[in-house]
Amino acid sequence: MIHTIRWGSNCIYIIDQRRLPQKKEWLVCRSLQDVITAVREMAIRGAPAIGVAAAMGLALGSHSIKTEKYGTFRRRFLEMAQQMKLARPTAANLRWAVERMIRIVERMHDNNVKEIKEAIRKESQIILEKDIEINLKIGQNGLGLIPDGATILTHCNAGALATGGYGTALGVIRAAYEAGKNIHVIVDETRPLLQGVRLTAFELMEENIPVTVIVDSAAGYLMRKKMIDLVITGADRIALNGDMANKIGSYQLAVIAKENKIPFYVAAPISTFDPDLKNGDLIPIEEREPKEVISFAGHLIGPEGVDAFNPAFDITPAKYISAIITEKGVIKPPYRRSIRNLFDTEDYSGT
Numbered sequence: 572m573i574h575t576i577r578w579g580s581n582c583i584y585i586i587d588q589r590r591l592p593q594k595k596e597w598l599v600c601r602s603l604q605d606v607i608t609a610v611r612e613m614a615i616r617g618a619p620a621i622g623v624a625a626a627m628g629l630a631l632g633s634h635s636i637k638t639e640k641y642g643t644f645r646r647r648f649l650e651m652a653q654q655m656k657l658a659r660p661t662a663a664n665l666r667w668a669v670e671r672m673i674r675i676v677e678r679m680h681d682n683n684v685k686e687i688k689e690a691i692r693k694e695s696q697i698i699l700e701k702d703i704e705i706n707l708k709i710g711q712n713g714l715g716l717i718p719d720g721a722t723i724l725t726h727c728n729a730g731a732l733a734t735g736g737y738g739t740a741l742g743v744i745r746a747a748y749e750a751g752k753n754i755h756v757i758v759d760e761t762r763p764l765l766q767g768v769r770l771t772a773f774e775l776m777e778e779n780i781p782v783t784v785i786v787d788s789a790a791g792y793l794m795r796k797k798m799i800d801l802v803i804t805g806a807d808r809i810a811l812n813g814d815m816a817n818k819i820g821s822y823q824l825a826v827i828a829k830e831n832k833i834p835f836y837v838a839a840p841i842s843t844f845d846p847d848l849k850n851g852d853l854i855p856i857e858e859r860e861p862k863e864v865i866s867f868a869g870h871l872i873g874p875e876g877v878d879a880f881n882p883a884f885d886i887t888p889a890k891y892i893s894a895i896i897t898e899k900g901v902i903k904p905p906y907r908r909s910i911r912n913l914f915d916t917e918d919y920s921g922t
């Protein structure tokens with residue numbers, strides 16, 4: 572299985588996902604700023620993976636704070652945490668990981684700075700390892716939703732590359748394949764940055780899971796032709812009422828799936844939920860550079876200077892989501908109640 576991020580001795584290694592699948596290159600991050608740039612420019616992407624990167628980035632950054640005084644350390648650390656949070660606005664996991672690191676600093680006010688730095692670094696590794704465990708659980712919990720012989724449509728990349736490892740939506744697909752189910756995966760290309768054709772198709776081929784790539788606009792045709800049995804995606808943020816933000820194009824897939832009576836499932840860890848937001852309209856949607864839209868694989872295809880609009884995510888209202896698969900089990904509508912229950916039983920702080 573691919574691991575997209577890991578610690579070096581005084582640095583972090585990240586697989587540069589902008590180069591995949593043609594080149595597997597490790598990007599070396601030696602400072603918090605390197606990590607922020609890697610997240611912003613999407614050398615590493617996917618909600619849980621950028622959460623892990625944020626935690627590791629802060630651990631790296633904390634080592635550059637040269638003071639023995641707790642107050643000075645805390646102030647500098649909080650500034651860094653704020654910068655890290657702003658790298659990408661939509662995924663809940665990034666903010667969740669940053670807040671988890673802040674809580675360690677707040678809690679250790681009686682410890683010396685060296686001990687705090689060690690604890691922060693240890694915590695970032697725990698976040699990485701726990702994320703893989705969580706994805707394995709999501710995979711097992713989702714198994715029952717995948718019939719033997721199913722053709723599954725997935726969007727973007729919610730695989731090992733988008734997480735600490737194994738994946739969320741792709742984790743469920745992996746688990747079904749590993750359980751011996753005869754499945755076929757349809758992957759849409761996922762314009763503008765092509766995470767589907769570049770990353771998801773690559774991950775599936777590495778594991779010999781049957782895969783066919785389509786253009787984004789072919790999904791409706793396939794659904795109407797009964798060539799898809801279910802749709803499964805990851806999520807970047809899920810509001811209290813079950814509305815979810817995911818890669819642009821998810822909403823239209825969910826609407827077409829409902830129109831064709833095809834279940835639309837979402838697989839996500841609890842760190843992707845944001846119970847403070849009543850509904851999806853409150854989720855901040857990242858807008859990326861217009862040039863991504865008028866280029867294809869880095870080549871300009873539109874007329875120079877043409878206007879373009881590039882929202883990176885959209886909101887799928889809860890009414891289109893058949894179930895959400897988490898590490899705590901599969902939750903179904905009405906989501907407000909089931910998501911509240913999830914947080915009543917979960918130590919959300921993770922600390």
Ligand code: MRU
Nearest residue numbers: 616617618729733739805806818
């Ligand atoms: O812009 P990206 O590539 O970071 O968007 C990723 C997605 O939308 C994924 O589906 C989501 O983060 C879930 S990853 C397990």
